[in-house]
Amino acid sequence: MKKLIAALSICVALALTTQAQIGRRFPSEKKIVKDPVTGTMLTFLTSTPAGDAKIYQTHPQWTSDGQWLVFRSGRARNEALAVNEKTGDIVQVTEGGYTGMLNLARKSMKLYLMRNPNPGARGGDLQIVEVDLAKVFANSKAGKMQPAATYQRVCGIVPANLRAGGDMALDANEDVLYFRIAGPEAAKHLAPDAKLEPAFGPRHMGAGPAGLMSMNVKDGSLKYVVSVPFQIGHVQVNPWVPGEIIFCWETGGKSPQRTWTVMADGTGLRPLYPEAPYEWVTHEAVITKDEVAIAIMGHRPIPGTGKTTVGTPVAGANPGQEADWGPSGTREKPTGLGIVNLRTREMVIIGQTPSGSGLWHVNGSGDGRWAVGDDFSRSIYLIDRHTREMLMLSTGHKPTATDHPHPTFSPDGTRIEIESAMLSADNKSMNICIIPVPESWLKRKY
Known part of the structure; x- marks a missing residue:
């Protein structure tokens, strides 16, 4: 009996190993669907309820050759996958798991991630890993995959005492990764007169200190960038300007001062968009070499008017209504999609x-022509930045979905990637979806 149990255990272990292999291929699920409201033709690159999620909209989504989009999915839990936009082929591109943000290089077929080499243990050292995507795709297609170490290289180790988080971004020169840290090391680098910020808002987040560090992906060397007296989140870079970092004061909602920028040598630390107490600023994203898009939310009713801003509540669709967030997020003051110029500081x-x-x-879009945003109904709106015309591109992506659409432009500005529950029978599970910019808009001359 013991031998039987042991044999079964080995079989299970082998099956799990097989399931986790880098280069594993999945059949195409590509499907073209007409939006029933707007008529836009949507390309679903995944269409089964496997729990897909795109990379966050602050980071690149497409590989440098423009052919593949990287995402995560329940098809291979805690691993990254890629789907070919033309063929619909799906390939697992990591093995060994990851934590936090997936970082695609724009100039090379590389993927960078942070990993706990001992996932069963907490508080240990972390690895930063480079994945050779070109080799993965080529060998997977040929059916000649090698061991995972053939494709994955450990760039360096992040010591446990740094209490690093998964917020990470690849510099424009693609030689350095920036990541968030916390704890005593962050406190040690604070200015002597810095006052630590307490938690803010009903989610009890935002307390400091926190810091930013960098790792050189060639030799693994670490360098300190800066410390701040609050919790850091949404670390991103300017992909056109080396050494320019954008991050936020993370509270899970409204922050006293949401957006920040600093250079890689620690100079130039300042609020990106200095906000007033009545402004709810969120979801900043670098969009051109000189600009960052922000949302100034208008999602809460104006006190004393009896008017509800967001309409009939839908569970999970209308966050941020708690009184503890303070007097912000109403349309008593200007709200909308704002664009901040990093050089002139105009918004x-x-x-x-x-x-x-x-x-x-x-x-x-990186060419400065278009902007895009979603709303609580999970509708997607395109804006012509020259004319200010706004068009609802797509709707029906379900407020009950497990996450938000998080629209992101393709590098050439012709397509938008979202995650959508439109096809899900349970109204929750999401898929990877591509929305085209209308041909008539692309042909516009100014």
Whole structure:
């Protein structure tokens, strides 16, 4: 009996190993669906309820050759996958798991991630890993996969005492990764007169200190960037300007001062967009070499008016209504999709929905032509930055979905990637979806 149990255990272990292998292929699920409201033709690159999720909209989604989109999925839990936009082929591109943000290089077929080499243990050292995607795709297609170490290289070790988090971003030169840390090391680098910030808001998040460090992906060397007296989140870079970092004061909602920027040598630390107490600023994303898009939310009713801004509540769709967030997020003051110039520090609001929550997760094309945002209803709105015309591209992506659409432009500005529950029978499970910018808009001349 013991031998039988042992044999079964080996079989199970082998099966799990097989399931976790890098290069494993899945059949195409690509499907073209007409939006029943707007008529836009949507390309679903995944269409089964496997629990898919795109990379966050602050980071690149497409590989440098423009052919593959990287995402995560229940098909291979805690691993990254890639789907070919043309063929629909799906390939597992990591083995061994990861934590936090997936970082695609824009100039090379590389993927960078942070990993706990001992996932059963907490508080240990972390690895930063480089994945050779070109080799993975080629060998997977040929059916000649090698051991995972053939494709994955450990760039360096992040010591446990740094209490590093998964917020990480690849510099424009693609030689350095920036990541968030916390604890005593962050406190040690604070300015002597810095006052630690307490938790803010009903989620009891935002307390400091925190810091940013960098790792050189060639030799694994570590360098300190800066410390701040609050919790750091959403670490991202300017992909056109080496050494320029954007991050936020993370509270899980409204922050006293949400957006921040600093250079890699620790200089130039300042608020990106200095906000007033009545402004609810969120979901900043670098969109051009000089600009960052932000959402100034207009999702809460104005006190004393008896008017509800967001309409009929849907569970999970209308967050941020708690009184503890303070007097912010109403339309008593200007709200909408704002674009901040990193050089001149000027901000302009280029669009807002006439009702409902207003624009929520925002992005823009690198050529400066378009901006995009979603709202609490999970509708997607395109804005022509030259004319300020706004168009609902797609809707029906279900407020009950497990996450938000998080729209992100393709590098050439012709397509938008979202995650959507439109096809899900349970109204929750999401898929990877591509929305085209209308051909008539692409042909516009200014």
